[in-house]
Amino acid sequence: MCADLVKTICPFCGVGCGICLKVDEQGQLLSVEPQQNHPISQGKLCDKGWSTAYAINSDQRLTQPLKRINKSFYPISWQEALTTIADELTAIIDESGSQAVGVISSARASNEDNYAAQKFARAVLKTNNIDHCARICHSPTVAGLKQSLGSGAMTNSAKDILETDLMLVFGADPTENHSILGGHIMQAHAQGTELIVVDPRVTRLAKLTPMHLQLKLGSNIALINALLHVIIKEQWFDQRFVESRTQGFEQLAKHVKDITPESVESTTGVSAELIRTTARAYSHAKRAMIFYGMGITQYVSGTNNVISLANLALTCGHIGKAGTGVNPLRGQNNVQGACDMGCLPNVYPGYQAVAELENQEKFSKAWGTKVTQQAGLTSLGMTKAAQSGDFRALLLFGEDPVVTDPDQNHVQSSLKNLDLFVVAELTMTETAKLADIILPAASFAEKDGTFTNCERRVQKVNQAIAPLGEAKGDWQWLQALAKEMGSKLLNWQSSEDVFNEMAALTPPYQAMTYQKITDNSGLQWPCTNETPNGTTILHQQSFPIGRARFICVNQVDIDESTDDNYPLLLTTNRLHFHYGCGSMTRNSPLLERETPPGVLFINPIDAKALNINHQAPVSIKSRRGYVETRAMFSDDVPVGLVSMPYHFKEAPSNQLTNTAQDPVTKMPELKACAVVVAALAKDQVPKTIQQLQEGK
Amino acid sequence: MEIYHLDDLSLLQQHLLAQYQLYQVVKNDDKQCSWQQQTKERNEPLIAELPQSSAKDFFFAEHENLLIFNGEYFQETLPTPAPFVLFGILSCDLTAISYQDQFFKDDPYYQARRQQCLLVGLDCIKPCQQGFCPTVDAGPGVREHTADIILHPLENHQWLLISTNDKGTEAIKGLSLKTCHWHFLTQRDLTLHQCEQEFTDDSDITQAIDKLNNGEVSDSFWQQLAVQCLGCSGCTTLCPTCSCYGTRSITDESEDKKVITQQRFWDSCLYEGFQREASFHNPSAEAGKRVQRFWQHKFGNEFFAEFNRHGCVGCGRCEQTCPGVIGVHSVMKRINNNA
């Protein structure tokens, strides 16, 4: 029977729902129930949240450090693991310098773990080679919003959804990826709030509203510029706001002067009339909120896509007030926190630029060691440098780039090229299989700390059960490793110590303590001495850069268009049952049953033309790779477009996706590439990528 | 039936604690209510509040091993719990237990736990937030056949104690109690009647039940409604009368032997995979069919006939927990307005 209910935060997405872990007398995790009075989730969870216990209790959890000898892994002691890693790291740094080593932390790990990771990289390894996986989700958000507004986070809060008059959902599928927030949107819509969905696919939300702009893949900017054209031409913009709070409006007006809705009809596939209706609705709404997701960011034009959404909100003055704003829906539970903690090569905690001397001095002084001035590498930069042998040792935790990164083959061969590859993980992922040393990581239920959700709410995570086997929290093993390397710079007794050190150095977190976070059910940053109770709405009086900037951007077509050899476009999507690479959620027998291993969504008309039946085995080939899976008929994808989820190690979509990058953030274009699909023999079972690679 | 007057509730609690493990609904700092074990030392006041999780997992465990095969023989896994009491369980949840008793009549795992349990019901004298038990004959007063002992609050922290059967009488043996006049029962009826009056208008629900059973709800209505079902399993997990389960075999191979465990776990009929067969054939592949099936189970005449009551006990939990805003009140309202 349940002996204790430990309240904590769901580890599966950026909504950060409140969850209670039920623990029995023996300290075993039994199951979960929602926190009834949580400010966001109010007694609700999605299917991932409800199946948390399966992920934690999985019999596949790693429980001791492992060392690879040839192709097999052997258990070793922590001491041996730490000594081996420390010796090799030291040797590599001696030989090739600190630029040859780096750390990739995790958007799933706590703020404390992420803070420790970047401090370990910067203070102990003396390198800015520190990153996390947001690179493949939302780095264009940080880059784009930073330029336009001065801050790269969600401007408003979840509760604003029930205070707005219109919701514009752009390239996001919140009911699948951020289900509870998607539920709020459905609830508001049911109560009469207008809903406009812009997406190439017929998403669940698109089915609920007559206002669905089913644009062609990658034509976001053309569409937004045309919306701006109408709003400006018809004088529907917010003159007062534009004059008092922004700069660059004249240029923008000139820039979009000729981009009429008619002129973009063929690029976007959206009728001029629908563009006009949308422009009118958005600009006339008293309060309007924009939500966007990876349908905006995962393009070569990712940063510019984000900028153009900011242009739209600024033009209509839909920002800095309740029920408005530009609201990125970020994937992983702590992607906001990982960025806030400075797990990015170019910024210290709190987005303090690494390039500025003043900041270098601040951190050198605080940490009691001189930090390097040399610029760091992004995660893709590290894998690239590994290919050429310039980058030699990588510590990676809680990520599975082999399944999620673009261009799987490239990632695999680079990681294999490393002299030392250390992975800290819960289970044996595809990436971990390539490691020299694997460290057993503690799950969120086994540690204290904080997560920062997509609305900037820092929430307390509480330990419910003892770490499984010899598993350890990330900051703990990083600290132990630092000591092994002869450094005393990581020296904390508790996660609260880590938090307090971080808060003192991170201005937006300045006035936060564990106690205050608990008492307030989370605190939204900035939480400073001036705003001790946190901030629900950003940019109310002014922007961090003073006036917000209009920046003119042009439509950039997708990098790879279709041709005779590759006649269909492939996009990627998520299924709500699964999360990220699926290494946690796929342990639930209930969620695993929901979808066969890997699927390709295809419009029945395309399928017919190719002689493909529902559920039939198919092959998919792009210029970079080949996979096999099963076809699933769906009217949700238009003719000419097929879609694949990326949770499946058997048929990873990243065998196929393009590596062309956003020039600003190096974000790869995961949302569009050209493929050819063909039917396989009727009773052939689709081969997994592992089988294909081994030529079986 | 025996009626007593009880001045001090803690005497009853202490008396039961001597013979049973005692569980009671407790409210935490976040105002969340859950079943917690009480001890002589830790003994919280009795509250009439519905816990978020019903009592069903006391009998129908969320995960349990049915069979263990260790390579040579099958091992018995029947649970052997010590006698326990659910102290102060509310009427809707009691009605649900009696419903589950029928469903699991021949299930040895369920029955092994159920036999060990004493049910002490507690009358509600104020409506709760989402509840509508009077509409479905499940409260607010405890139905006699659903509990062994019924507690009814009187003024001045006094209680009426009703023992409804031998098990109840046995349990209070040795406790010094004053038998009391039957007019207290009339008083109880009045109070409960008064409470029933205070529930909000339930015509949406009753009318929707009629429409549902008259075949007035179209397939396209269910389809449109089901767009909002996110398949979270929240409703089926919290619903006190839901009893779907799945099974799986877990193989644990060590050097010298192979142990196969057959495990059963709570399932949800709202998952797409629930009815899918290995051939990919699925009688309820459409979300609309699944949602319809769920509500048919709760309010359909065919199930009423089988169990002699509705499958819904009016607790309102599904309304609170459904992220898709299609819990009982929302659905019934929509059936009334649009179906």
Ligand code: SF4
């Ligand atoms: S919406 Fe996100 S945070 Fe909430 S329960 Fe689902 S996965 Fe967890």
Ligand code: SF4
């Ligand atoms: S259907 Fe809803 S209201 Fe009815 S018993 Fe189940 S959870 Fe309670």
Ligand code: SF4
């Ligand atoms: S609670 Fe709502 S969304 Fe979840 S399974 Fe039930 S009906 Fe579907």
